[in-house]
Amino acid sequence: MKKFLNATDTLLTESLGGFALAHADIIELSAPPYVIRRKQPKQVGKVALISGGGSGHEPLHTGLVGLGMLDAACPGQIFTSPTPDQMLAAAQAVDTGGGVLFIVKNYAGDVMNFEIAAELLDSPNATVLVNDDVAIPKSQSTGRRGVAGTLIVEKIVGAAAEQGADLAACKALGERVNQNTASMGVALSSCTVPALGNPTFTLGEQEMEMGVGIHGEHGRATLPLTTASAITAQLAAHIDDDLKPQANAQALLHINGFGATPLMELYLIYALAAEHWQQQGVNIVRSLVGNYTTSLDMAGCSITLTLLDDEMLRLWDAPVHTAQLRWGC
Amino acid sequence: MKKFLNATDTLLTESLGGFALAHADIIELSAPPYVIRRKQPKQVGKVALISGGGSGHEPLHTGLVGLGMLDAACPGQIFTSPTPDQMLAAAQAVDTGGGVLFIVKNYAGDVMNFEIAAELLDSPNATVLVNDDVAIPKSQSTGRRGVAGTLIVEKIVGAAAEQGADLAACKALGERVNQNTASMGVALSSCTVPALGNPTFTLGEQEMEMGVGIHGEHGRATLPLTTASAITAQLAAHIDDDLKPQANAQALLHINGFGATPLMELYLIYALAAEHWQQQGVNIVRSLVGNYTTSLDMAGCSITLTLLDDEMLRLWDAPVHTAQLRWGC
Incomplete structure (x- = not known):
């Protein structure tokens, strides 16, 4: 194995530290539990969008936190679900009264842990499950994985939330994007x-x-x-x-x-x-x-x-300012 | 060798076609000779910035054509200098009377071919040679290569040109960025x-x-x-x-x-x-x-x-809208 690292068990935390330092204008890292959260001002009452999953898929999700997209991302260990306490800490940090929408890739560990976090969370919340991977036939659709389409769900729903859509509308929109x-x-x-x-x-x-x-x-x-x-x-x-x-x-x-x-x-x-x-x-x-x-x-x-559809197109084009996806601002 | 390709001798042209299609809002491909040129409107008399070099370094340079950065890029075959006729075609396509600044990475083939193009070109032109690679000691500085610092030269000079700096000022600025x-x-x-x-x-x-x-x-x-x-x-x-x-x-x-x-x-x-x-x-x-x-x-x-310095910082922050580097617009 040839990689840039000091030690396998410190790679993720050292890397998150570098990410937080490089993008200190837009995000901040809380730790532990590890959460990358948006720093830019936002409207009170905006629906808070939270995603996360195993690390190793960067820039998804940490590089997509910021204006017009995610409010927080929970990075798990490499290819390992984040823990419910990360998700809960993220939700408590970024909810400003509009409720929390979890965007979850369809993997058993992620689904289970986000469900636990949702149960523990006092404020209103909902979940969009992303399962865009058609490698697995529809007849086995419970097992379809969330892959690269997740970014598209996050971008479009992120724009809607920024523009004031409420929790139910954000959830419905996310599910519509996923279905399409x-x-x-x-x-x-x-x-x-x-x-x-x-x-x-x-x-x-x-x-x-x-x-x-x-x-x-x-x-x-x-x-x-x-x-x-x-x-x-x-x-x-x-x-x-x-x-x-x-x-x-x-x-x-x-x-x-x-x-x-x-x-x-x-x-x-x-x-x-x-x-x-x-x-x-x-x-x-x-x-x-x-x-x-x-x-x-x-x-x-x-x-x-x-x-x-026209609404999805308009929301795709809306401004976004994250570490690794940015336009319109 | 495991790569996505149909044939090694069509990879570059097929890929350029995809690039032009994906970013048709901001650039267009002329062929042959192959030139990626900016499509967005620009002020008449703006200094035209042109770079290029062997392909295989993407997004450099093709992905950096657009508002606030390059006016055109000349993609050579993989790791091979573009030809003087590409550079000449690029210059003639994008010069609007303000003259042409060639930004050239310091490799013998690139330097020679850009020199030939400069001699063939009727309009005023100048060249910034980028040689930021310190792997080669200063005592052998004629051989220092242009590497990742080239993007920084292109971004900062691109912003200055967009804001109306003249040819001499753009050249001096490019050399200052390179030296730093x-x-x-x-x-x-x-x-x-x-x-x-x-x-x-x-x-x-x-x-x-x-x-x-x-x-x-x-x-x-x-x-x-x-x-x-x-x-x-x-x-x-x-x-x-x-x-x-x-x-x-x-x-x-x-x-x-x-x-x-x-x-x-x-x-x-x-x-x-x-x-x-x-x-x-x-x-x-x-x-x-x-x-x-x-x-x-x-x-x-x-x-x-x-x-x-403060001017370079301000120009780095100025708006840029290219296929693979974008902020502020």
């Missing part, structure tokens, strides 16, 4: 979790892992490596099966790198995916290309398509 | 150039390459892998030898990933580097952490320190 979002990923390598020291799976020189998640777990199938066009077609077909985009629909196309794949390759995938949907008459009206929901040092990418 | 900028990099792996198909150098499981450039060339020394603290101290010592920052100086600290290193590790390096300079009394007033000047899929990072 589908993602599918492919890996060319595994990742190496520092505490383990070795890749969590191995692939041959001519193999790829199709339908992979973001925790170094095996995907749907190990397949022979093929062209970017054929890979994109496979990913897009799964998304089409799920979302069934109509001609003239407007959509956001997000190509997400898992951490070790150059932008040059991500933009190639973008070109191929955009062409795929344009041929179906889908209007790709917004794009996001880069490493946003990563899996440590994994080589690979995912394609996410979100069908946007 | 020092970078040093370390790699944990080589990168793989698609056309070659194999890593350009190999490192043992317990080795790192210190003083590495951004083209997969060997660095200053192959050394035993050590702690992040010891690595940071080595990089910072070389920067200190060159820049000799004074107590109470204000500085921008840029931790740049080479492509395959997770943000978590980059923020750890940030924490250690910031602590190093804080102990010397240097005020780290701005930061940039992420993959900006990459070397395809290389694991590693560089540290860049820029000593900022």
Whole structure:
């Protein structure tokens, strides 16, 4: 294992310290329990948006705390759910009377711990469960994972909350975004979790892992490596099966790198995916290309398509000011 | 070699097509010769800023074209200088009478080709040569390379040009930023150039390459892998030898990933580097952490320190709207 670190058990805390120092104008770190919270002023009574999950997916979620997006993020240990006390501390720190919306990726540990936190919390709260990963068939939908579409839920609901939407409206909107979002990923390598020291799976020189998640777990199938066009077609077909985009629909196309794949390759995938949907008459009206929901040092990418109604589009365009996603301010 | 591609000789053009499609609101691609040019309106007579170089360093330079930064970028083949006809086409496309400033990383091919373009160009022009890489001692300063500090030159001069600075002022400012900028990099792996198909150098499981450039060339020394603290101290010592920052100086600290290193590790390096300079009394007033000047899929990072005077700080903060760097608008 070759990584920049002093010790595997201090990597996360040292890194969080650097993150807090680098972005001291917009966020602050409370510890322990570890919470990254928004520092910028906000309206009293705004719904507080909180997310979190295992670390190793940066910039998700810590890099997405700030104006127009999350009020707080709870970073767990690498690929490990944060604890209910982190979530509770986050909620108590950022709730200003408008209630708390938890945005939770659909993993058993995260779901359980956010449920415990919600029960312990005195103030009004609700949860949006994100499960955009279509690698797992709909018939097993209880097991569908939350992956790169989570950022899109957080951005759109974050804008609505900033503009004064109440808790019920934010929850309904988040669920609408999630229902209109589908993602599918492919890996060319595994990742190496520092505490383990070795890749969590191995692939041959001519193999790829199709339908992979973001925790170094095996995907749907190990397949022979093929062209970017054929890979994109496979990913897009799964998304089409799920979302069934109509001609003239407007959509956001997000190509997400898992951490070790150059932008040059991500933009190639973008070109191929955009062409795929344009041929179906889908209007790709917004794009996001880069490493946003990563899996440590994994080589690979995912394609996410979100069908946007006019309100979702307007909220996507609204100002956002976080450490790693920023526009309009 | 495991990469997303259809064919090695079409990767760049397909990727540029995707880039142009994803960011059609702010840039456009002319081809051939390939030029990414700014689409947003600008003041007639504004100095036109043009950069370029071998591809494989994305988002540098194509991702930095737009309001407040570059007017055009010329992408060469991977790790290969663009051609004079690309540079000439770029200059003719974006010059509106204020003259052209070429921002050139100090590599023999780039320098020669930009010189040829400058000679062929009818309109007034000047060049800023960036050579911020302190891995090569000052005594061999003709050979110092331009690396991650290039982005800082482009941002600060881009803001000045946007605000109406003339050609001579932009050139002088660019040279001042370059003189106040020092970078040093370390790699944990080589990168793989698609056309070659194999890593350009190999490192043992317990080795790192210190003083590495951004083209997969060997660095200053192959050394035993050590702690992040010891690595940071080595990089910072070389920067200190060159820049000799004074107590109470204000500085921008840029931790740049080479492509395959997770943000978590980059923020750890940030924490250690910031602590190093804080102990010397240097005020780290701005930061940039992420993959900006990459070397395809290389694991590693560089540290860049820029000593900022008040004008440079104000220009760093000025609005910028490019594909991969954006704030204030």
